Amino acid sequence: MKIKSCLTNKYISELGVTENTLSYNQKLELKENGYTLIHRSVKEWLKYGVDLNLISDVIDDLIQKESWRGGRESHDHVNHQLKEGEHPEPGAQRLNHLLSKHKCFRKLFTIPEALAAARYLIDSREEIALSQLILRMPLPGKGAQNWHVDWIPRRKESDPVRSVLSSLLLDDYTIENGTTRVVPGTHKKLCPPSEEGYFDQDHPEQVYIEAPKGTLFIYDINLWHRASRNLNGQKRRHININYRSRKIWQQVNFKKVLDDSFKKEMSEAELFLLKARKEDKLRNEFLFKYRNNPIIKKICNAYWNYL
Ligand SMILES: O=C(O)CCC(=O)C(=O)O
Ligand SMILES: [Fe+2]
Numbered sequence: 001m002k003i004k005s006c007l008t009n010k011y012i013s014e015l016g017v018t019e020n021t022l023s024y025n026q027k028l029e030l031k032e033n034g035y036t037l038i039h040r041s042v043k044e045w046l047k048y049g050v051d052l053n054l055i056s057d058v059i060d061d062l063i064q065k066e067s068w069r070g071g072r073e074s075h076d077h078v079n080h081q082l083k084e085g086e087h088p089e090p091g092a093q094r095l096n097h098l099l100s101k102h103k104c105f106r107k108l109f110t111i112p113e114a115l116a117a118a119r120y121l122i123d124s125r126e127e128i129a130l131s132q133l134i135l136r137m138p139l140p141g142k143g144a145q146n147w148h149v150d151w152i153p154r155r156k157e158s159d160p161v162r163s164v165l166s167s168l169l170l171d172d173y174t175i176e177n178g179t180t181r182v183v184p185g186t187h188k189k190l191c192p193p194s195e196e197g198y199f200d201q202d203h204p205e206q207v208y209i210e211a212p213k214g215t216l217f218i219y220d221i222n223l224w225h226r227a228s229r230n231l232n233g234q235k236r237r238h239i240n241i242n243y244r245s246r247k248i249w250q251q252v253n254f255k256k257v258l259d260d261s262f263k264k265e266m267s268e269a270e271l272f273l274l275k276a277r278k279e280d281k282l283r284n285e286f287l288f289k290y291r292n293n294p295i296i297k298k299i300c301n302a303y304w305n306y307l
Contacts, residue, residue: 034187034223049107091142118243123160140233147193178230
């Protein structure tokens, strides 16, 4: 029997999410294909408190300022190996901790469709939190990734979906500027692409996501996907809004990194989604630091499944 996660439902409804926030077709696409695309113009986004032009300018300034250092906050476990001038992800510009860096990012983690999709796909017994808000931009001539999923692959039909990604496109996504490729339906598979021999080659059923600036590209964490190489050097920036089950790691420990003045301006519902209320437990920093150690990974996964 499924138990409703009442706090998440209560708070996302306070933030305007209803049963009808996603259309029937969007829900069907999420369930069957593993992704859906929702487009809004710059003007329409303004009604949601999202100023795409301002965000775009602020991102450019941050890229200028942080350059190859961008995104290091989430790569603490590899920081010691990174040399001067080396991006944490070779071939891509990243930025992290956006919420701490400018007010223009504040409404991005309460976009109703992103919240509704997270609630729709993540196991209904599990409460939800924002994991991170990051910027990714492939560098000219670079940025290709192998086929992957963004979390530990599901192995059994009964394994829960624990994360959903929503990419807000700040530029048009085209084949030439290195768009994301996906293989529709692969979110249902119980293995990662590498186990079927897919690394950096074309997949016979791949689809290039071609969509204009202002699109929200929402996908199940288990969908096979990969960023392509930026062939024409044109900007291809997106902000990734990642929700996860509260059982697993938040990539950013918002409770720790957001200051008190920021928290004071947040509603109870927003603080809940950031896992930054007084009663929310702090992440275990030791285990998080060593999260890629195979033994720690195994223990945490077993523990999360037991919870
Ligand atoms: O930028 C993209 O197209 C996708 C990036 C991605 O999948 C990742 O970094 O995990
Ligand atoms: Fe990914």
